[in-house]
Amino acid sequence: MHKFKLSMLTVAMATAGLMSGIAAADQTADTQNNKQLSAKEKAKQEAQLEVIEIKGFRRSVVDSINTKRFSPNVVESISAEDIGKLPDSSIAESISRLPGLTSQRLDGRASRVSIRGFGENESATTFNGREQVSIGDNRGVEFDLYPSEIMSGVTVYKTPNATLEAEGIAGVIDMQTVKPLSRERTLQFSGQYEQTSLDKLNPDGNDNGARGTISYIDKFADDKVGIAFAYTSMASPNQEKRWNAWGFNNATLDGDDITMLGGAKPFVRSSTLERDSALFVLEAAPTDKLKLTFDALYVDFNDEKILRGIEIPYGWGYAVSDANTEILARDGDFVTSARKSGEKLVVRNDAEDRSAEMTAVGFNVDYNLNDDWSLEFDVSNSQVDRKIWSMESYSGYGRGDNIGPYDTITYSLVDGTNGAIFTPTLDYGDFDLVKLGGPRSWGSSAVLNNTYGVNGDPVYNNAAQDGFINAPEISDELTSFKLAATQLLEDAGMFTKMSYGISYRDREKQKKSEGYFMTLKDFPEMVSVPEQYRLGTANLDFIGMGDMIAYDSRGLVRDGYYNLIQESLTNPDHAAKSWTVNEEILAYFVQADFETELGSIPVTGNFGLRYLDTDQSSQGTAYNTVNGEVVFTPTDVSHSYSHLLPSLNLTFDVAEDQSVRLGAAKTLSRARLDEMHSSVSASYNSTPDANGNYWAISGGNPLLEPKEATGVDLTYENYFSDEGYFSVAYYWKDLNQWIFDGRYQLELEGVANPSTGEVPETSGATGSGKVNGGGGTLHGYELSVTLPFNIISESLDGFGLIASHSRVSQDVTDQNGNAYSLPGLSDTVQTLTGYYDHAGFQARASLRKRSDFKGDVYGIGFNTQQVDVKGETIVDAQVGYDFGEGGFTELEGLSVFLQGQNLSDEPFVSLQDGRVRDYQQYGRTFLLGFSYKM
Template sequence: MSLFKPSLLTLAMVAASTSMYGYAAEAEEGTTADESIEVLKVTGIRRSLQESQSLKMSSSSIVEAISAEDIGKLPDVSIAESLARLPGVSAQRLDGRANVISIRGMGPDFTTATLNGREQASVNDNRGVEFDQYPSELLNRVVVYKTPDASVMAQAIGGTVDMQTISPLAHGEQTFAIGLRGEMNDLGALNSGSDDTGYRGSISYIDQFADDTIGIALGYARMVSPNQEERWQAWGYPENDAGDSVLGGAKPFVRSSELERDGVLAVFEYAPNDFYHTTVDLYYSKFTDDQRLRGIEIPAAWGANGGVEATNTEDGLVTEGIIRGAEVVVRNDVNKRDAESLSVGWNNKFFLNDNWSVEADVALSKAERTDIGMESYSGTGRGTGVGAVDDLGFAYNGSGGYNFTHNLDYSDPNVIKLGDPLGWGSPLGANTQDGFINKPEIEDELKSFRLSAEYVFDDGAFRSIEFGVNRTDRDKTKLDKGYYLTLKGYDGTDPNYVMTVPDQYLLSPTSLDFFGMGDVLSYDSLAFYNDGNYTETDVANVDLSRATNSWGVYEEISTAYIMANIESELFDLPLTGNFGIQAVHTDQTSDGTVATVENGEVVVTPRTAGDDYLEWLPSVNLGLEVAEGQMLRFAAARTLTRARMDKMNANVNFSYNENPNDGVNWSGGAGNPELRPWLARQYDLSYENYFSDQGYFAIAVFYKDLENYVYDQQSAFDFSTILPQNPGDNPIGIVTQPQNGDGGYVQGIEASFSLDFGFFADALTGFGTVMSGSYNDSEVKETPDSDPTTLPGLSEKTFNATVYYENSGFEARVSSRYRSDFLGEVTAISLTRQNVNIKAETVVDAQVGYDFSESGIDALYGLSVLFQVNNLTNEPFTSYTGEDARHVRDYQNYGRNYMLGANYKF
């Protein structure tokens, strides 16, 4: 019986760089040392493409893969950017860099990330992993599993992204690799004290000892990356008396940031005999993002003293006009994030005999994050109607918001002074919010233990049967603190009190010429705060909703599974695959706060609540080799994605109405610690044609039948459970909280194509292309009669294309990725998260390089140089409100990043 297999070359490539125990570990079987040695001669782009293709061929699931071109060298500068080039995968940019991904139209909440098969803790408020936390230089391969099998513990409705480190024993030789690149942003240093240059470097060491029974891999990567941004941001677009949309207000600014990241990898592998194999791996990342933001806020239709005078209107939008009597707020803000991630795993395999093997795996993943989000305000007076005002002309520029003209000098420290120019808050009396600072902290810890066994049959239709148990405990907490800031020199009695910025904090003015407002006053607001110049008032003491922003969510997940692996024939054609089932029991609890207002003060009491449930998740994956090199795959599964952790909190805030119109005395808002996961039945069908070691065509269709979806709904709530001493005559009230409602479907089609033009003629050797595209559609409704819900992260269309040349040491590549409009999650006021419409974008990257190993110069053997340009066409990131794309909410111009560097391996 001839089973579907890649060639010896491509099969060996998988074995040469396979992870310790990844999902596709079966690719190692049947590979000899001589084949591995031959494989190492294939390098660069073609190595990456061939290895990725061979894994796709040999996997029992429908997968996509990215493989390193060489040690410490993935195809792109970040994991997320590489992932975004795969069929059915798209990335959302954050501060100019790819950050989170969507798979098959399902947003980051529906994607699970693993490292060497183990689920990872995350530094954000929920479960979605921010992939820029992981240095690409320390990863060997990334695999996206679009269909699960019963042995995958971290499955998700969208898909599972498994990041894999290298196996030193499978690598098979001593290797030492160094990489260094300089980096520059072409917007220049937009803020005083910022830098437009940076660097990234890495070092890796792989070796084997004791007759190749012990292997080690060590790696360190450091990045200091500059990022600059010109941002135009709008408050909104209300209607004027004529029924036309008009600018409600604006907050344009420039942002300069420096991202520092240190990553460490250590792998120890020991295989003393045919009976025992053990691997210990450690991965650590430290991440600091320091951002300085300087700009202005301009009240327009909302807040301008003289209102907005429209001078031109086009298709219902005021495109030109004058803001009369504008009181402008000058902002000097800081966003700083410190995050750490640690992942440690210990895997043990016991090969008892030719039929039985046992595997035990224990792992720990931890993540911690601390943010500082500081706002510092200055203007011409304290409170509205006090200081100097300005008449600002504005004109719609057609793409990135509005351009302005002005009269005042907003960089003059004798005109612009510290205070509360618009009376945004009164923590210590009228107009006493001179700034604000958010200090959220996140801690996430995930521990797991897995014990499984496999029995291999000597013959028959079943190759083997696997079964096992897995236990995962996850504890995630958020402490969300925020403080009003009031100048210490202000006691609330002098309504005209403002402060001139002390000279020691003044910086060179910041230019806002990109939208016509000239220079603005700039100062080191964080140093001013750290020196104790503000009085802090805890917002949780006066704001009911803020008192219920902190929470803890705890999960104990027990999974048992059994899976049969098939190796048979159907109609005399080779048939492979698996079918199995998981039983998943979840016990979830949350610690939160019950908050209400009594006598003008927020009163809080602790609350703990939760639930437990059992779900059955069957799955089947089948592959039929319909002709040589051609595979028809079918998969079906019931999949589960756990709810957002910020929705599962036990917090409740409420109020009491003595004389309600509807007879309900109690009302409020709450999280839902009893929230069930998203569930779906999904079906996949694909055809794959592999016509060479580096050439294939694939087309796939999928349908995800969502059994439920999570909506914010009003529901009855028994207030006697949180107020047992004083529930009143009718303890049943109404709260708005997330609930599992009706579902719907997500469906789509994907096509991908990879071709080395040397397949047709020797003269074209080295030229090639990789292309993919997808179309997604969805309909999800809260009730059968409601309007469809827009799914976050779903782009109707995506398209990726790479054209490359690699020959005789020379390498050149241009890559582009397109995604159509989608609903994305962004940061809003007080570091909260908000869904907004994001415009379609096409991001283009390019690189050229030369490998001196092909030059014939022995002294330069192992040295390669590389020049890269990210965001070659300077594609902006644009979001908008409502259905009119001219209602620009956010227009972000990042510029281009240039990188020049070298890699050396011996």
């Protein structure tokens, strides 16, 4: 049996002119500790790769196929020909076209990625093989933070091995940067102009934007030192028409039980995502035995939103009665159209700023002790600070519930899908009639204004909320170390290599929650919008409401027109929403790579063990009421556990260019960080509960442990062409531990007994929150094909098709035996891309389709809320031309493109209790761009 090192394959690919593609494959190989290949396989690959001399989109397709083909794991891959030339402007959009993957849109942009029916929380994301922090409350990475312009490739691991430095039941997504020593000197500029199809929905919004990138790659010192630098700046507009229902309420009218619209909050949104990113990579190989790599990524991210609409309380605003409500149309007991009098509507001029600053740095040392032994040391740190400033500004007719004119308003649901059309009787676009101030008596706090009438009766007691500001903050930091050794085995039978290692990860995530009541300084008077803050009107014809006043609410707050009062002064809920979670993970791994034959069938693969020892802790607050006073007590809870995760990957070369893969592994997904904190609200009962506890608490559960699964993957792959393949995959996972709502036991220390004010030494508590338990199975199949039409006829050279279909089923129950639907699971997912790439001309059209699923959206106070999301079909297209490839030598290096996103104008639709909760229309987006490479 002949063995050789992977570097020989690298040389063969370099000879074939594919070094840019192998940069991503090299990164994958580094992460996987270099798969061993037989001499027969090497010769076959060399023979195939020598004839490949293609560029452009087809080249990235070939590179992705090679990464998939030569990986010991089941993977999917995206490769970029150059920095800034991923097939899409968004990493999430590119990823969501891979077989078995899809994405959920957030504010019109693909952001949250689902792998094989699992939501974002069941997969891990790494950057150059290192786990990353997140800007949300949970672990899921929002891919908008990572610009595609500075990435060279993405690899999705559907089956793990022992050397991967991240855990996820669904898989691991690794984003990779360029390696400058494998590239030639390049200076590249690119720019894009972006335009939305919806006209400016807000007078101060943007419907166009731009982005630009500059990158430089070079080598020095006899090609022993290489650098890569890329800087990209983006201002990307996004617009939305949104119907949002509070829900539907039950009422009795004329002695008849009915269900009608409870309330609505439709609006138009204009937002601009501004992102500045800088990437630096330094690679040095001072000797043949030593390689040093340093990489750093900095991202400054700000998403500024303008939201204007009219909040319509309707059925939940004032009582539904025979006197003020008239039913106009109904479907059984469900009212599809009605007219209601005595309504006070709230005109909303809202604003939101979501900003984040992220840094990620890493240093890697790879040293060959001799021909058989190599050592690797890796250290990294990533951190992010995120702030949200989300403001609601109210205006309307008259102060409070009972002052000013009332509206008589009619609603009619339109086909039960995209919300309602309203017919008001008042004009909401007149600055002389609609004034600043709260037209409803919303909000209650003892520190708000108290105004009394002539008889001493309270008129505005603990009220007068003229707006509200949510201002949560998140900080997340992750530091990791790894020391690994690789031993090549020459005379060990079937075994070709051993890998050993130890790693350590220390992560701390902190959230601070705060809110502010806004009250006009001229309270209780309502105030006309000052002339300098008037912006005109926003049009709400899409819901029948006509024009509404538009003003600069940010400027009014900035210039002191409102008093801001902390909500936490009287509302202790913010204490339960503020917390710190720390997680320390010590990992040991060992992996054996082998090569043998089963009869006449060559078999390669690896078997590994990964042992994880986890210490987690949380610091927070427990609050309860003692003698009418809220008492806050610090909490600090620690918990530890361990896991042994075996993994097996086998590849059977059943015929020339055909293989069967078998993967089996035990995997885990760690609990959401916002579910495992120790901040709780506490109440004391005079009699013990069934568990013998006097305390009842609700909030986070710091004792949560990861979800666990045992999975098996079986895949057949047929590489019938240098540019084409098809595969059939089946996967099955036994989810032997999940996380559900339930009860748990916890010891409270230092919390006072409300009846006596004394602090007992120890006291048991029954907690309500997330708990481990339940489980079930998930299984599915995937069909994927990349078909170059030149295998049909040479006259069709350049045409091709990429398609996939996946179907997944689940049978999961909670700890009480009740059926449970996994978040992010669509029964079916399809992707289809047709392309043409020849003589410099490139064109492609892509479709991605998914069926209904349960998705996470932001609710009140930025709490995560799960809703039913309707399936969607997204169509994108791009056309471009490379002048150099087209034979224009004087324009060598220049390429241009035009891209259209969401060409089908597909809305995002979520349901609650089977009825439309959200109907979000984003319109189409067009990008015109160029790239010039010297």
